[in-house]
Amino acid sequence: MDxxxxxxxxxxxxxxxxxxxxxxxTMVYGIIQLINFAHGEIYMIGAFVALxxxxxxxxxxxxxxxxxxxxxxxxxIYAAAYGYTLEKIAYQPLRNAPRLSPLISxxxxxxxxxxxxxxxxTPDFLPFPQLVPDFAxxxxxxxxxxxxxxxxxxxxxxxxxxxxxxxxxxxxxxxxRATQQDMVMARLVGINVDRVISVTFIIGSVLxxxxxxxxxxxxxxxxxxxxxxxxxxxxxxxxxxxxxNIPGAALGGLVLGLAESMAAGYISxxxxxxxxxxxxVLILILRPAGLLGKAVKQKV
Amino acid sequence: MMASMxxxxxxxxxxxxxxFPLMVVRVNTLKNTVEWRWLNMVWVFVGAFVLHNLxxxxxxxRQKSRKKAELEDGAEADLHIGQRLLQEPKLYxxxxxxxxxxxxxFPWVLDVYQVNIMVLALIFVxxxxxxxxxxxxxxxxxxxxxxxxxxxxxxxxxxxxxxPALGFWSCLPIGGLIGAFFxxxxxxxxxxxxxxxxxIVTLGFGSIAKIVIENWEEFTSGAKGIANIPRxxxxxxxxxxxxxxxYTYYLMVLMVLFTIFVTNRLKDSRIGRAWxxxxxxxxxxxxxxxxxxxxxxxxxxxxxxxAGAVGVMFAARNTYINPNSFTFMESAIVLSIVVLGGMGSxxxxxxxxxxxxxxxxxxxxxxxxxxxxFGAVMVLMMIFRPQGLIANVRKTYAYRxxxxxxxxx
Numbered sequence: 074m075d076x077x078x079x080x081x082x083x084x085x086x087x088x089x090x091x092x093x094x095x096x097x098x099t100m101v102y103g104i105i106q107l108i109n110f111a112h113g114e115i116y117m118i119g120a121f122v123a124l125x126x127x128x129x130x131x132x133x134x135x136x137x138x139x140x141x142x143x144x145x146x147x148x149x150i151y152a153a154a155y156g157y158t159l160e161k162i163a164y165q166p167l168r169n170a171p172r173l174s175p176l177i178s179x180x181x182x183x184x185x186x187x188x189x190x191x192x193x194x195t196p197d198f199l200p201f202p203q204l205v206p207d208f209a210x211x212x213x214x215x216x217x218x219x220x221x222x223x224x225x226x227x228x229x230x231x232x233x234x235x236x237x238x239x240x241x242x243x244x245x246x247x248x249x250r251a252t253q254q255d256m257v258m259a260r261l262v263g264i265n266v267d268r269v270i271s272v273t274f275i276i277g278s279v280l281x282x283x284x285x286x287x288x289x290x291x292x293x294x295x296x297x298x299x300x301x302x303x304x305x306x307x308x309x310x311x312x313x314x315x316x317x318n319i320p321g322a323a324l325g326g327l328v329l330g331l332a333e334s335m336a337a338g339y340i341s342x343x344x345x346x347x348x349x350x351x352x353x354v355l356i357l358i359l360r361p362a363g364l365l366g367k368a369v370k371q372k373v
Numbered sequence: 374m375m376a377s378m379x380x381x382x383x384x385x386x387x388x389x390x391x392x393f394p395l396m397v398v399r400v401n402t403l404k405n406t407v408e409w410r411w412l413n414m415v416w417v418f419v420g421a422f423v424l425h426n427l428x429x430x431x432x433x434x435r436q437k438s439r440k441k442a443e444l445e446d447g448a449e450a451d452l453h454i455g456q457r458l459l460q461e462p463k464l465y466x467x468x469x470x471x472x473x474x475x476x477x478x479f480p481w482v483l484d485v486y487q488v489n490i491m492v493l494a495l496i497f498v499x500x501x502x503x504x505x506x507x508x509x510x511x512x513x514x515x516x517x518x519x520x521x522x523x524x525x526x527x528x529x530x531x532x533x534x535x536x537p538a539l540g541f542w543s544c545l546p547i548g549g550l551i552g553a554f555f556x557x558x559x560x561x562x563x564x565x566x567x568x569x570x571x572x573i574v575t576l577g578f579g580s581i582a583k584i585v586i587e588n589w590e591e592f593t594s595g596a597k598g599i600a601n602i603p604r605x606x607x608x609x610x611x612x613x614x615x616x617x618x619x620y621t622y623y624l625m626v627l628m629v630l631f632t633i634f635v636t637n638r639l640k641d642s643r644i645g646r647a648w649x650x651x652x653x654x655x656x657x658x659x660x661x662x663x664x665x666x667x668x669x670x671x672x673x674x675x676x677x678x679x680a681g682a683v684g685v686m687f688a689a690r691n692t693y694i695n696p697n698s699f700t701f702m703e704s705a706i707v708l709s710i711v712v713l714g715g716m717g718s719x720x721x722x723x724x725x726x727x728x729x730x731x732x733x734x735x736x737x738x739x740x741x742x743x744x745x746x747f748g749a750v751m752v753l754m755m756i757f758r759p760q761g762l763i764a765n766v767r768k769t770y771a772y773r774x775x776x777x778x779x780x781x782x
Contacts, residue, residue, distance in 0.1 A: 108569045121395060128400030129407055147394075154391055166432065166756045173514055174755045176569055177712055180516070181751025184705055188745035193395045193413075200402050301701070305580070308573055343588045350577035357570055358562045 075217060080338040081331065082218040086291070088330020089229035093284035094307030095314070095322040096236065097277025103253045103317035104273050106172075110179035111159055112281060113304020114186035115152050117297060119282025120201070120289040121190060123148040127202050141204040141290075148282045155186075156278025157271055165267070183304075190297040198296045201289040221291040232283055233323055236276070240319065245272055253317070302346065306333075309353040315366020324364060381425045388421035389414055431757055476626055480619040488622050492690055494730040495625040496683050501710040501726040502632045502719065503679030508708065509716035509765070510645060511672035512652025514572040516704055517579025520559075521552040521677040523586060523699035525684020528552075530599040530694055531592075541605040545685050552681015553674040560673035564666055579704055586696045598695025602688050621690055628686065629723075632679060636719055639675070648672050649717070702744065706730075709747045712754055715761020725762065 094116055101109045123144040130140045163182040167175040205221045240246035252259040252269045260266050288303070289295045306329065314325025329352060337345045356363065396417055399408040480488045500522060507515045525548035532539055532547065539547075563574050586593045593599070604617040605624055639645045647668045650658040659665050688694050710729055714721030729747070733740040754761065 106569075108573065118395070124402070125394045125398050125400055128402050128405075129398060131402075132400075132405055132407055151391075151394065158387075158391060163752050170755070170759065172569070173512065174759055176514060176572060177708070178752045178755040180572075180705065180708070181748045181755070183748070184744055185748030185752065188742075188748060190395060192741065192745060193392070194399060202402060305573070305576065312570075312573075344584065347581050347584050350581050353577055354562065354574055357566060357574055361566070361570070 076338070078217045080334050082222055084331035084334030085327065086222040086225050086330070087334055088310075088327035089226055090284045090288055090303075090326070091307050091310040091330050092323045092326025093229050093232060093280045094303060095310040095326045096233070096319060097281050098308050098311040099314070099316055099319060099322040100249075100273050100277050102311070103319075104249065104256075104270060105164070105168075107164065107175050108179065108308065109164075109274075109277070110176070110304070111163070111182040111186055112277065113300030113302075113307070114183050114190075115156050115159070115278045115300070116281035116285040116303055117295070117300030118155055118186065118190065118285075119148045119152040119278075120285035120295045120299065121194060121297075122151045122282075123204075123286040124199060124201055124289060124295060127204060131202065137206060140202075144204060145283070145286050148286050149279045152278040152282030152285070153275045156274040156281075159186075160271060160274040165270075183301075187297050187300065194297070196297065198294045201293050201295050203293065204286070204290040221287070225287045225291060228283060228287060232280055236280070237319070239276075245269070249273060306349050309349055309356075312353060312363055313356050315363025318363065318365050321363055321365035328364070377426075377429070381422050381429075384425045385418045385421040389418050392417045435757060480622050485615050485618050488618050489690075490731065490734050492618070492622050492625050494727050495622075495629050496687055496690070497707065497710060497730045498629050498723050498726040499625075499632050499679055499683040499686075500707045501714065501722040502629075502636050503676050503683070504707050504711050505714075505717065505719070505722050506636060506639070506648075506679070507672050507676035508711050509718070509722070510640065510652065511648040511669065512716075513669065513672060514569075514575070515673075515676065516572050516576035516701070516708065517582070518575075518676070518680060518707055519699045519701070519703040520579045520582035521555060521680035522684040522687065522703065523582055523696075524555050524677075525549065525552045525681030526688040526694050526698070527586065527593060527599075527684075528681070529685040529688045530602050533602060534599065541603065541685070541689055545682055548685035549678045549682035552684065553678040555681075556673040556675075556677025557670055560670050564669055576701070576704075579701060583696050583699055586699070593696075596696060598693060600693045602692045602694065604692060605686075605689050621686075625686065628683070633719060633723075640717070640719070644668065644671055705744075706747065709751050712751055713762060715764045717765035718761055718763050721761045721763035721765070 094112065097112050097115070098109060101107060101112070126144040126147045127140050130143060135143070159182055163178045164175055167178055203221070205224045207215075208220045208223075211218070211220050211223060240249060248259070248264045248269050249272070251262070251264055252266055256266055259269075284303075285295075288299075307326070310325035310329045311322045312325070313329055314321025314323070329349065332352065333345060333349055336348045340348075393414070396413040397410050399410065400406070401408070479491065500518070504515065504518050507513050507518070528548045528551045529541070529544045532544055559575075559578050563571055566574060587596050589595070605621055647658070647663045650661070650663060651665065651668055651672075655665070658668075687698075691698075706729065710725045711722055713729065714723070714725030733743045739746070
């Protein structure tokens with residue numbers, strides 16, 4: 074039973090990270106129907122920035138919680154800046170191009186960012202400092218759920234609630250929903266669509282950076298390539314929940330994380346990644362609209 | 374002037390800010406030391422300043438040429454100089470002749486090392502031409518193309534292990550056919566998917582193929598790879614390594630010629646036109662009575678056939694294969710070849726493959742930056758020249774009135 078609970082908790086942890094990244098995919102897809110291939114790279118850059126900030130702060134004698142907060146904040150700021158710039162360079166000039174063009178541009182941007190980090194930093198795995206301290210009150214159940222896992226669960230829950238509130242109750246959220254429904258109409262009623270798109274990229278990137286920092290601290294090492302797998306899996310989660318659908322992304326992430334954790338624990342861990350892809354292919358064939366999505370009829 | 378200068382400086386400062394933690398700081402978390410590389414900051418500033426001006430200039434130019442195209446509605450677009458060269462037999466015949474002479478003499482002038490690299494470049498030419506069928510002609514973005522390449526290479530290696538009697542020459546078509554078979558098997562479930570979903574599913578297939586090869590120890594001998602794969606044979610004559618390399622080179626040249634011949638014929642055939650129609654507008658194409666399933670599957674199968682066949686060649690050239698030769702990187706390289714060359718354009722793809730594969734080999738300093746440049750090239754090409762270096766010219770019927778000399782398309 075303990076083994077099951079342990080798998081369950083690690084599945085939830087994984088799942089909430091997938092969900093955080095998947096939200097970025099889903100929001101961008103909802104508004105401009107583009108798979109932002111470079112989203113995983115933003116997550117990776119977030120983790121790298123946090124690692125660098127934490128490293129510098131440790132040397133200058135900061136300690137404990139202040140490092141975690143500062144590293145997280147700066148990583149979020151930088152991820153937002155990268156997301157914004159990425160959209161301006163690689164996607165905005167292609168707003169009216171055929172659909173294949175922004176997709177190829179996104180793949181190019183992803184390759185570029187990966188290799189940029191590889192060249193500017195290192196091709197090797199870097200040890201990531203443990204930013205989350207081991208809480209004393211977690212001691213009795215530490216074999217089932219660790220302190221970092223708890224922090225990941227709580228942080229992602231807070232982020233998702235904050236995002237929902239933002240989209241439901243702020244002016245910008247309203248503008249985002251309007252743009253998602255009909256971009257031309259939104260423009261007609263005076264919404265600055267370009268700004269809405271920028272803000273969408275920024276929010277998605279911030280969420281990805283939160284995921285990146287938490288994963289780095291949880292797993293304990295990062296390299297320039299971690300964004301690729303995380304990106305593909307988060308995309309799977311987004312499709313699983315129904316792409317363009319925000320609660321769907323959260324649900325998809327959790328389902329995928331749990332399923333993967335169970336499969337790795339009870340079947341075989343070597344084929345873990347195959348399993349995620351298998352889920353993706355099956356979903357696309359059997360229920361392309363996803364768990365919570367509505368099937369959209371294409372009009373001619 | 375002043376305003377644009379100010380803007381460029383602001384953009385450059387933004388990039389200095391953006392790249393600061395990654396370019397300037399390098400921490401060593403084990404030894405607890407920080408390395409500050411302030412010089413990089415200057416490079417980023419200067420680079421961003423120059424690039425921003427270039428970027429603005431190029432965007433302006435793009436805008437102007439679009440306006441011009443709109444004004445001259447219906448006028449024939451100017452042919453690119455490369456295309457004009459291709460359409461004029463007087464110009465391209467001597468060029469082709471020269472190329473043939475160079476190709477023939479190449480292995481006798483340069484040493485084995487160069488020939489070996491050339492063989493690799495030719496392998497990528499065939500891969501590019503194969504992917505050109507799927508992506509360029511039929512518009513099905515395939516990010517897992519390397520899986521078929523791997524299937525071909527492993528089928529030769531494994532057939533050779535278990536049935537050595539079959540030899541290279543029977544394996545070449547078998548590898549291609551197995552590749553095509555996988556193309557159909559994988560293509561079947563994803564027929565209904567469009568552009569972006571298709572891309573991610575094929576990406577998944579590509580990764581699954583690699584993971585399976587890596588983990589299925591009993592069958593593929595896993596990450597160790599398979600060694601001692603025989604080179605292509607010539608009536609059982611024993612050849613030195615040098616001789617075998619030159620022989621492989623000529624085989625590759627023949628294979629490239631054959632691929633060019635086939636893809637060229639396919640392009641103008643009924644099925645080729647169906648592919649292009651499907652690429653342009655799927656709904657209209659199906660409404661015109663084109664069988665979507667057959668058209669898509671044939672594009673997949675034919676693209677995969679070339680990857681499989683050239684995979685056999687690759688295994689024979691290397692005499693050793695392991696899963697690391699078949700990563701997403703290879704798929705990305707082949708895709709950037711097709712994008713850079715011009716989707717659907719055969720000449721463009723060949724030139725792009727030669728440039729992209731040979732350049733990092735000869736410019737060693739460039740080799741590290743290879744993938745960085747490929748990524749940037751993919752973005753820039755999509756923005757500024759989506760039709761590629763040498764755009765594909767579609768065959769059109771021109772209706773000419775001789776007496777008036779008018780030329781309306």
